[in-house]
Each structure stands twice: as C-alpha cells, then as structure tokens.
Amino acid sequence: MDERPHIEIQNLSVWYGDRPALKDVSVAFPARGITAVIGPSGCGKTTLLRSINRLLETSDEVRISGHVLLDGADIYAPGVDVTDIRTRVGLLASKPFPLPMSIYDNVLYGPRIHGLCRRDNADAIVERYLRAADLWEEVRERLHTPAHALSTGQQQRLCLARALAVEPEVLLCDEPTAALDPLSAQRIEDLLRGLKRHMTIVLVTHILRQARRLADYVVFLWLGELVEAGPAEQVFNNPQNERTRAYLMGDIG
Amino acid sequence: MKKLRRLEEHILQSLMWLSLFIVLGSLFLIVGTMLWRGLPSLSLAMLTQVPKGGYYLGEEGGILNAITGSLCLAGGATALSLLFSLPVAIYLHGYAGRSRMAHLVRLAMDVLWGVPSIVYGAFGFIVMLWLGLRASLLGGIITLACLELPIMVRGMDEALAAVPSALREASYALGATRFETAIRVLLRQAAAGLLTAVLLAFGRGIGDAASVLFTAGYTDRLPDSLFRPVASLPLAVFFQLATPFPAVQQRAYAAGLVLTVIVLALSVIARWLSRHLTRHVVR
Numbered sequence: 001m002d003e004r005p006h007i008e009i010q011n012l013s014v015w016y017g018d019r020p021a022l023k024d025v026s027v028a029f030p031a032r033g034i035t036a037v038i039g040p041s042g043c044g045k046t047t048l049l050r051s052i053n054r055l056l057e058t059s060d061e062v063r064i065s066g067h068v069l070l071d072g073a074d075i076y077a078p079g080v081d082v083t084d085i086r087t088r089v090g091l092l093a094s095k096p097f098p099l100p101m102s103i104y105d106n107v108l109y110g111p112r113i114h115g116l117c118r119r120d121n122a123d124a125i126v127e128r129y130l131r132a133a134d135l136w137e138e139v140r141e142r143l144h145t146p147a148h149a150l151s152t153g154q155q156q157r158l159c160l161a162r163a164l165a166v167e168p169e170v171l172l173c174d175e176p177t178a179a180l181d182p183l184s185a186q187r188i189e190d191l192l193r194g195l196k197r198h199m200t201i202v203l204v205t206h207i208l209r210q211a212r213r214l215a216d217y218v219v220f221l222w223l224g225e226l227v228e229a230g231p232a233e234q235v236f237n238n239p240q241n242e243r244t245r246a247y248l249m250g251d252i253g
Numbered sequence: 254m255k256k257l258r259r260l261e262e263h264i265l266q267s268l269m270w271l272s273l274f275i276v277l278g279s280l281f282l283i284v285g286t287m288l289w290r291g292l293p294s295l296s297l298a299m300l301t302q303v304p305k306g307g308y309y310l311g312e313e314g315g316i317l318n319a320i321t322g323s324l325c326l327a328g329g330a331t332a333l334s335l336l337f338s339l340p341v342a343i344y345l346h347g348y349a350g351r352s353r354m355a356h357l358v359r360l361a362m363d364v365l366w367g368v369p370s371i372v373y374g375a376f377g378f379i380v381m382l383w384l385g386l387r388a389s390l391l392g393g394i395i396t397l398a399c400l401e402l403p404i405m406v407r408g409m410d411e412a413l414a415a416v417p418s419a420l421r422e423a424s425y426a427l428g429a430t431r432f433e434t435a436i437r438v439l440l441r442q443a444a445a446g447l448l449t450a451v452l453l454a455f456g457r458g459i460g461d462a463a464s465v466l467f468t469a470g471y472t473d474r475l476p477d478s479l480f481r482p483v484a485s486l487p488l489a490v491f492f493q494l495a496t497p498f499p500a501v502q503q504r505a506y507a508a509g510l511v512l513t514v515i516v517l518a519l520s521v522i523a524r525w526l527s528r529h530l531t532r533h534v535v536r
Contacts, residue, residue: 055422060351087428097423100442100533109437110427146533159423166427 004072006031006200007052007170012066014047014056021047023224024066029217034192034201036215036232038208040253044224045204049172052202053089054082070170087114090168094175096155098147099162103130103139106147106158110166125165133161134191153184160191171195173203177210189214208248212236220244287513291506299507304473309493311500316508318475322483323512325390325476326469327459330397334405334454337398342409342447346416347435359410365403371463373400378467391479393469400464401454408453412446413439420535442534445527452523456516462487486512 005028014022022044029035037045050056051068054075067074075085087110099106107126111117117125126143130136135157139150147158156176163171173192177185192201192214205211211218211232218235220228220243228235228244239245246252302315341358349355377396386392416439424434440447462485470482471492486508493505 053426055426058422058425083428083430086426091423091426093419093423093426095419097417097419098535099420099423099438100535102533109424109429113427113429113433148533148535162427 008069010067015063017061025226033216034196034214035217036211037204037219039221043221049204089170090163092173092176094178096159102144103147104143129161129165133157170200287510291510294503295507311498318484319486319489323486326393329394330458331455333398334401338405343435346413347431362403362406370461374464388470388482389480390483393465396464396468397458401458405454408450412443416442444530
C-alpha cells in the first residue's frame with residue numbers, strides 16, 4: 001500500500017436545505033484496497049460517497065463545505081472540470097439502471113463520450129469490459145438487444161462493465177448488492193475482490209457481514225459524524241469507540 | 254346503517270355509469286353524425302380536385318386545396334414549434350432544476366395554453382401587419398406555431414419528468430455533460446412521450462379555425478408559395494356550412510370527416526412509431 005492516501009476528505013460538512021447530513025468529517029482512503037463505509041441508515045454514508053464524485057451537487061438545495069482531495073488536489077477547487085472528476089471516479093449504484101440502449105451501447109457510452117472509441121476498437125472494448133465484469137459469456141450472442149431485458153443481477157454487472165470502460169482509478173459502490181439475490185450478490189463481491197488490486201474501492205454497505213468479508217479498511221459513521229476509521233481488523237476486533245463496539249454487537253443501529 | 258352504506262354505494266355507482274354513458278355517447282354521436290351526413294358526399298373527386306366554378310353553389314369540385322393547405326399549415330407550424338419547444342423542455346429538465354426560472358417558464362406556458370385561439374389569430378394578424386405580410390401560408394404557420402408551442406412544451410415537460418433521476422445520475426457518473434445526458438439518455442428514454450406531445454400539438458393545430466381565419470386566409474388554389482393564402486379544412490367546414498345549399502352543407506360534414514380521419518391516422522402511426530422508439534426504454 002502507498003503511503004499517501006488516494007482520497008482525503010477534510011472538514012466536510014453537507015446540508016440538505018437546513019438539515020445537516022455530514023458534520024465536519026475528516027477521513028482518508030488508502031490507495032487500492034476496499035474501504036467499507038458502515039453505519040445505520042440515514043447516517044450519511046451515501047452522502048459521503050456522492051461527495052467523492054461530486055454527484056451531490058446535482059440534487060437541489062445542497063450546501064457543501066470542506067475539501068475532498070483526489071491525489072492531493074481538491075476536486076471542489078474552482079476551475080476543476082466536474083466531468084473529469086467523474087471520469088476518474090466511477091460509480092456502481094445500489095439499483096442497476098441500464099441506459100435506454102443496447103448492451104453493446106451501454107458499455108460504449110463512456111468511451112464514446114470521452115472519444116476513446118474508434119470504429120476499429122469498439123468491439124474489442126465491449127468484449128474486454130464485459131469479460132472484466134464476468135458477463136461476456138452470458139450476453140455475447142445478444143449484444144445488440146435492449147439492456148433492460150437482462151436479469152437484475154446481469155444488469156448490475158453490466159453497470160459495472162459500463163463504469164470500468166471509462167478506466168476510473170476509484171470505484172464508488174453504493175450498497176451494490178442491495179437489489180440482488182444472494183448468488184448475484186456473491187458474484188459482485190467476487191468481482192470487487194479482484195478489482196481492488198489495481199483500484200481504490202469505496203464500498204457503502206449496511207450489511208456488516210459483507211464489510212467483514214470484503215473490507216481492508218473501515219469507516220464508521222453515526223448521525224453524520226465520523227466515529228472511527230482504521231484497518232478492518234482493528235475496527236472489527238478491537239474497536240476504540242464505545243458506539244462502534246455497540247453497533248458491531250448489534251446493540252444500536 | 255348497513256343498508257344506508259349499501260344504498261350510497263348503489264347511487265354513486267349509477268352516477269358513474271351515467272357519466273360514462275354520456276361521455277361515450279357524445280363521442281359516438283359526433284362520429285356518427287359526421288359519417289351519416291358526410292359519407293354520402295365523400296367521393297374521389299372530393300379528395301382529388303380543387304373547387305371548380307360554382308362549387309359553393311353545389312357544382313363540381315373538391316376540397317384538395319383545404320386538405321393540402323391544412324397539412325402544410327399544421328406540418329409547418331409543428332416543425333417550427335418543435336424547433337423552440339425541444340430546447341425549452343431540455344432546459345427545464347437538464348439545467349433549470351427547481352429554479353425560479355423553471356417555475357416562471359411553466360407558469361407562462363400554462364397561461365399561453367389558456368389563451369383562446371381567436372386571440373392568437375388577432376395577435377398573428379398584428380405581427381403580420383408589422384412584418385408587411387399579407388394573409389399567407391407563412392402567416393398561418395407562425396400563428397399556429399404560437400398556438401401549438403405551450404401544448405408541446407408542457408407535453409414534453411411531462412414526458413421528461415417521468416425519466417427516473419437515477420438514470421440521469423448514471424450518465425453523469427460516467428463523466429457525461431448535461432447536454433450529452435439530455436441528448437443521449439433523456440430524449441431516448443422519453444421518446445414516446447415526446448412524440449405524443451408533438452402529435453397532440455399537431456392535432457390542435459390542424460383543427461383550429463379561428464387562428465388561421467385572418468392569418469392564412471382562404472383560396473381555391475393549391476398551396477404554392479409561403480407568401481400566398483392557403484385554404485384549410487376547418488375553414489372549409491365553416492364556409493360550406495354557412496351556405497344556404499343542403500348539398501354544400503353536406504360537403505362540410507365530409508370535410509370534417511376528412512379532418513378527423515387525418516388526425517386518427519396520425520395517432521395510429523404515432524403509436525406504431527413509439528413502439529419502435531421504446532424498444533430500449535428502461536421500465
């Protein structure tokens with residue numbers, strides 16, 4: 001692991017209207033590996049996640065203060081191109097939403113926008129990322145059929161392929177298995193475990209066992225505040241904070 | 254108590270049935286009247302000829318001038334209106350959010366929707382005087398486009414509002430700009446609704462008499478220039494119905510029937526088209 005954190009969040013506060021969602025959160029995400037963000041629902045997990053690709057500001061009436069550094073540079077600094085940030089930081093949402101086009105065009109959506117796709121490499125790009133998301137064998141015969149005809153589990157893997165095709169350095173996962181059956185969830189977990197070797201993954205989850213299975217680092221949020229963060233082993237086996245201990249034991253949350 | 258509740262249920266149900274009967278009955282009566290009065294005088298000549306001398310006294314000829322005129326008027330107006338409606342609708346959903354501006358635009362469209370078409374006609378007439386235009390196809394197209402604009406914008410507004418925000422976010426999250434997202438995702442997802450909005454506006458445009466009365470004028474010739482008057486089906490109905498000759502009055506119903514069939518045919522085509530367009534739509 002690198003010494004310098006890949007993502008650093010400094011004094012981040014977020015309000016929806018007058019309601020605070022995050023209160024002065026400062027935390028660092030190490031490069032490569034999976035950092036799980038855990039905590040009860042409504043604690044600000046998703047808000048924290050959406051601050052890292054600046055998707056927060058697409059909602060109405062959101063106020064953000066503080067800094068998010070990606071490789072040491074503030075993504076909220078004036079003059080930063082937000083589409084550039086979202087190209088470097090990919091997202092896997094909780095419910096799969098294929099774009100209204102074919103499987104083939106879904107994978108190429110990002111590469112086409114960013115000018116990475118030429119006539120002679122399009123097929124290769126599609127195959128490469130569908131393989132990366134472990135979907136190729138199932139859909140190779142029907143690449144040009146509507147993406148929404150896939151099963152939910154397949155759709156989520158398509159969304160993963162679509163995100164990977166932009167070659168992000170960070171992948172944000174917002175409860176990526178919440179809508180899936182156990183087998184599909186298992187496949188997503190396996191994929192994330194493979195991907196963490198060369199990308200930084202931030203995984204929001206409310207399933208403690210999933211965090212235990214996957215996480216290298218853990219961030220625990222409680223009512224918009226950061227309670228504890230550290231290596232998974234330490235947080236799970238020897239939590240420093242009383243609330244973390246209580247949450248892990250199932251006493252609160 | 255129990256009896257009273259059951260009685261209430263019975264009375265309300267009968268009232269609903271009555272309303273249903275009145276609605277369906279009037280539809281049936283309208284179409285029936287048109288078929289009954291119009292069909293006998295509907296002939297090939299009616300559809301393929303322009304009025305000859307003495308047509309309005311019951312002599313030979315047809316309403317091809319009005320059919321082609323109406324198609325040119327409503328087609329042109331719909332195209333012109335689309336040119337402005339689509340950017341406004343995209344602005345409302347890709348850019349404006351819940352801003353004050355978006356609220357103002359929607360309010361303006363609702364007010365415009367309520368303006369009577371004769372007022373559009375009078376307004377169009379004044380604009381034409383300013384521009385030095387006489388009653389012409391162009392004048393009619395501009396006036397009808399104004400009439401169609403609020404219908405189209407509001408229809409598209411509704412269609413785009415039905416696109417799930419998560420779909421938009423999926424596109425943003427891949428580094429797409431607002432414009433790319435609007436063109437590549439929003440328009441595709443809402444295609445069927447957008448088409449319906451265009452069609453609704455076309456139907457309103459082709460059926461309107463008051464707004465083209467001063468602005469497009471009337472002629473027995475086929476439309477040949479943007480700057481000359483054109484005939485239209487609603488006015489063909491109006492003029493023929495106003496004559497004292499029963500044979501000509503009957504032709505008015507035939508013209509009305511043609512108008513209805515055109516609108517009906519378009520909805521059928523649009524339905525078929527939208528099935529094709531929505532192949533990829535996420536549900």
